[in-house]
Amino acid sequence: MRSQTLGWLFLAPTLLILAVFGLTPFIYVLVVSFFDWNSFAADPTMRFSGLSNYRQLVFDTGFLMSLWNTLKFGIFAVVSQIVLGYFLAQLFMKNFPLKGFFRTIHTLPLMIAPVAVGATWRLMTVPGLGPIPYYLNQWFGYEFLISRFAGQAFLTAVIMDIWHWTPLVTLTLLAALSSMPKEPFEQAQIDGANRYQTFWYVTLPMLKPAILSALFIRLMDAMRTVDEIWMLTGGGPGSATRFIGLYIWRIVFPKTDYGYGSAMSLITLYLTIVLCWLLYAGLVARRDLRKPE
Amino acid sequence: MTRNRPGLSLLFWLAASLVTLFPIYWMFVVSARSRVELFSAPSFLIKSFFSENYLNTIHDPTYQKYMLNSIVIATSNAILVTILALLACYALSRYKLSGKENIFFWTITNRMAPPAAFLLPLFLLYTQVFVVGDWKMFDTRIGLILLYCVFNLPFAIWTLRGVIDAIPRELDEAAYVDGASTLQVLFHVILPLARPGLAVTAILCWVFAWNEYLFAATLTSVNARTITTGLAEFVTVTGTNWGQMAATAMLTLIPAVLFLALVQKHIVAGLTFGAVKG
Numbered sequence: 001m002r003s004q005t006l007g008w009l010f011l012a013p014t015l016l017i018l019a020v021f022g023l024t025p026f027i028y029v030l031v032v033s034f035f036d037w038n039s040f041a042a043d044p045t046m047r048f049s050g051l052s053n054y055r056q057l058v059f060d061t062g063f064l065m066s067l068w069n070t071l072k073f074g075i076f077a078v079v080s081q082i083v084l085g086y087f088l089a090q091l092f093m094k095n096f097p098l099k100g101f102f103r104t105i106h107t108l109p110l111m112i113a114p115v116a117v118g119a120t121w122r123l124m125t126v127p128g129l130g131p132i133p134y135y136l137n138q139w140f141g142y143e144f145l146i147s148r149f150a151g152q153a154f155l156t157a158v159i160m161d162i163w164h165w166t167p168l169v170t171l172t173l174l175a176a177l178s179s180m181p182k183e184p185f186e187q188a189q190i191d192g193a194n195r196y197q198t199f200w201y202v203t204l205p206m207l208k209p210a211i212l213s214a215l216f217i218r219l220m221d222a223m224r225t226v227d228e229i230w231m232l233t234g235g236g237p238g239s240a241t242r243f244i245g246l247y248i249w250r251i252v253f254p255k256t257d258y259g260y261g262s263a264m265s266l267i268t269l270y271l272t273i274v275l276c277w278l279l280y281a282g283l284v285a286r287r288d289l290r291k292p293e
Numbered sequence: 294m295t296r297n298r299p300g301l302s303l304l305f306w307l308a309a310s311l312v313t314l315f316p317i318y319w320m321f322v323v324s325a326r327s328r329v330e331l332f333s334a335p336s337f338l339i340k341s342f343f344s345e346n347y348l349n350t351i352h353d354p355t356y357q358k359y360m361l362n363s364i365v366i367a368t369s370n371a372i373l374v375t376i377l378a379l380l381a382c383y384a385l386s387r388y389k390l391s392g393k394e395n396i397f398f399w400t401i402t403n404r405m406a407p408p409a410a411f412l413l414p415l416f417l418l419y420t421q422v423f424v425v426g427d428w429k430m431f432d433t434r435i436g437l438i439l440l441y442c443v444f445n446l447p448f449a450i451w452t453l454r455g456v457i458d459a460i461p462r463e464l465d466e467a468a469y470v471d472g473a474s475t476l477q478v479l480f481h482v483i484l485p486l487a488r489p490g491l492a493v494t495a496i497l498c499w500v501f502a503w504n505e506y507l508f509a510a511t512l513t514s515v516n517a518r519t520i521t522t523g524l525a526e527f528v529t530v531t532g533t534n535w536g537q538m539a540a541t542a543m544l545t546l547i548p549a550v551l552f553l554a555l556v557q558k559h560i561v562a563g564l565t566f567g568a569v570k571g
Contacts, residue, residue, distance in 0.1 A: 098303070176459075179486065226506075
């Protein structure tokens with residue numbers, strides 16, 4: 001048995017950084033969430049208000065709507081990214097000319113800052129300036145106006161997210177696929193497994209950690225997107241794309257309602273944790289059943 | 294797994310690249326136009342190249358500094374995070390530490406928080422608590438490098454945990470039997486095998502740090518501003534300078550692509566090492 005101390009020593013720097021820069025602000029936000037504190041209000045001082053911020057949240061239809069929209073956005077975007085990313089990663093495992101070149105091209109969207117991605121997509125979709133509404137109207141007579149139609153704005157946000165973040169999933173899965181040992185595949189071939197069986201019983205179980213990690217990272221990030229959407233639509237039209245990150249930002253900054261914003265932030269964090277935990281427990285438990293130790 | 298049809302793959306990738314490149318191409322189109330030209334009917338063609346958008350940014354010392362800050366911050370953060378995450382994942386994967394699954398999950402939750410509400414406490418910490426004499430953590434590169442660990446470490450640990458768990462323990466054990474120390478195992482057994490995973494993790498951490506906007510905008514003022522805050526500065530109350538913004542965004546792609554090319558080699562190295570050949 002090797003010494004446990006060494007293990008803790010390896011973990012220590014990570015835990016230290018996360019405690020100082022992650023846990024400390026978290027505790028602050030937790031405390032503030034029990035106070036009434038708005039620097040623009042008639043009384044700008046902090047007043048203890050117990051759970052009233054949390055009570056207010058339950059009846060805030062704007063918040064609930066925004067939470068629901070965020071969830072829809074996250075699920076649509078992330079599921080498409082996983083399917084598309086898996087497909088692309090498998091294709092990158094084959095040999096074809098100019099592979100490195102295409103992989104670089106495919107990774108390019110990741111390298112663009114969300115602020116710039118939002119700006120680019122806005123420039124493509126703004127009427128009078130962008131090609132998408134112009135040609136959709138010219139060729140198909142279809143009216144495309146993301147500043148007016150909620151569905152179109154939502155869909156544009158989802159497609160933008162897919163365009164921007166699928167490469168992340170592809171890269172993660174590609175790394176996992178390429179570091180897999182090849183013995184299980186050879187064994188499956190010897191046993192006469194067909195392509196579907198190989199995928200279902202060999203590739204998928206071995207790829208599961210990578211799929212899970214891509215799924216969680218993307219889901220977490222989709223739940224807290226701010227800058228891309230802020231540039232694309234500013235949250236509109238109405239509240240169609242006012243996702244939770246943006247909603248909290250509006251409460252904390254233009255409105256300076258710190259107490260309420262903190263409570264909202266924590267509830268969102270809590271819901272994200274619960275969602276991820278349920279997914280994690282569901283997916284990981286199934287794997288452990290199949291693999292007795 | 295399936296038969297190779299290079300021609301078909303090539304055709305597919307050409308089509309896929311068109312879709313991927315279109316928004317970037319449009320950004321380039323916008324960057325090459327003057328304000329007047331921009332608001333005429335949309336056209337895909339670039340008739341004349343309006344270089345002022347690029348030259349304004351290139352010759353502006355402020356943007357040169359922003360770019361340098363971004364490069365320093367993103368690169369240091371990516372290296373730091375990848376090393377720390379490798380150590381942490383090795384500990385989580387190979388040692389019997391009490392409560393390690395809870396620790397693992399807790400590290401992940403650090404990435405889940407919506408950032409807006411955390412800006413205020415971080416601002417207070419950086420201006421009032423992390424102060425040594427005249428030095429404040431506010432508006433320093435090291436401040437952003439360490440802060441970005443909060444969302445990059447969870448990501449790196451998530452990704453690398455799977456990679457390290459997938460490396461058979463028998464390899465470690467064999468090395469220990471041969472008399473290797475823990476550090477030797479880490480560097481000569483784990484590191485080479487985890488290389489594709491490490492490369493991807495480093496690329497993505499770099500990207501996340503490079504792209505971050507909200508924290509950089511709040512926690513810096515003059516000295517440590519990054520290029521993303523510079524991009525947002527084009528959006529003003531009186532209107533947005535789309536042309537120069539697009540030109541600056543195109544320029545920020547250059548270091549990103551260089552870094553990508555540099556690190557991608559290691560994914561390729563990994564591919565030839567342990568690839569599943571069909």
